Amino acid sequence: MAALVFAFTNGLHDAAHTIVTSVASRALTPRIAILLAVLMNLLGAFLGEGVARTIGQNIISPTEGGDGLAVLFAALCGAVAWNLFAWYRGMPSSASHALVGGMVGAALASAGSVHWGGVATSFLIPMLVAPLLGWLFGYLIMLAILWLFQHTSPRSVNRGFKLAQSVSAAALALGNGLQDAQKTMGIVVLALITVGRQDTYHLPDWVVVCSAVAISLGTATGGWRIMRTLGRRMIHIDPARGFSVEAAVSIIMGFTALVWYAPISSTHTTTSAIVGAGTARKLAAVRWGVFVNIVCFWLLTVPATAVLSACVYGLVRLVF
Structure with missing residues (x-):
């Protein structure tokens, strides 16, 4: 249930950037866009399981039995709390980073182990590379559009x-389903392995x-607060920029x-691509103060969720 609540809050964020x-x-229109996002998210969730295996195998190894479940429950609670806080503030935070931060924090507070090599190769490197690629690809595609259609009427x-x-937009929602739905699947399978219900991923x-x-x-519920930050406060988006x-x-x-x-993080990648x-047109087109605030919020995500999840784990151990 905690994993499904996390998936719901993940979708709440995804509605905004998708x-x-x-x-x-x-x-x-907003209604058509949300319906398209819901359908393509649903389809994308069935098209792969590689990301789920990475989440299940490469981040942490909780102890077996009830203590391991407490670790995973605490990780999900910390991630959900951060997702809701980010949604309330209208900031495009990463549910993926919140989940990994929660897993690491809860594992460090328990007798479980953290796979630091896996965290580096499967999380830290993609965390840095994906937003940079998002900026680069968004810039190059928009630059190509400006060059190709320079003599065409606006x-x-x-x-x-x-x-x-x-x-x-359909392709973006499909990719989002491929990425983010699998993270919930990965942690549920890790829970099943922790209690001995299955021995494979x-x-x-x-x-x-x-x-x-x-x-x-x-996603169907919509993340209008975050959408205002990305679509109005940070930059004006026209159809060519949107396609890019x-x-x-x-x-x-x-x-x-x-x-x-x-x-x-699909959220970070989308924000960087925007x-x-x-x-691609001019630096002044971006409200850099808003973007700096978003980046600061990104940097807080992993340590904040790690501390939150460690505290939840301690509380669960104290009560049970």
């Missing part, structure tokens, strides 16, 4: 990319279905989920 570009550019360009965004069908439904319900962002993030999430099997697409 549909913000298509809604802010007025390529899609009205024709906007009309064409509004249609193109229907496809790119194979994903049971019921785990896939429950995780997919939970994250889709969160969605295309860039779709490529990165597809590669990391299907080839690298690395859990990346900045990259904005700077």
Whole structure:
């Protein structure tokens, strides 16, 4: 249940960055954009399990039995608390980073072990690389669009990319389902292994279905607070910029989920791609003060959730 609540809050964040570009550019209405995001998130959850295995195997090894379950429960509670706090503040935080921070903090507070090598290769490196690639791809795609359509009227360009965004928004939501739903699956399977219900990291069908439904319900609820920060406060998004962002993030999430099997932050990647697409025209197009505040919030996520989860673990041990 805690894992499904986490998936729901993850979807609550995902609604914002998944549909913000298509809604802010007025390529899609909010209702159509959310419906598209829900359906493609649901589909994406069934298309792979590499990220789930990474979360289950490469981050921590909790002790067997009840203490191991307490570690995972505390990690999820810390991640959910941070997700809700970020949603309340309207900040685009990473549910993925919150989960990994919670897992590490709870494991350090217990007798479990942290796989520091796995944390470095499966989490820290992708955490740094994905936003940089998001900025680079968003910048290059937008730059190519500006060069290719420099002699075309703005009205024709906007009309064409509004249609193109229907496809790119669907691809972005599909990639999001590939990435974020699997993180919930991974921690549920780790719990099943911890209590001896299974001895492999194979994903049971019921785990896939429950995780997919939970994250889709969160997406359907919508993250309007975060959407205002990304789509209005930080930069003005037109259809060409929206397409650039969605295309860039779709490529990165597809590669990391299907080839690298690395859990990346789709929120951070999308935010960086928005900045990259904005700077392709001019640096002044980005409100850098808002972006700096977002980055500071990112840097707080892992240590804050680690401390929160360690405290929850201590409380669970004290009570039970």
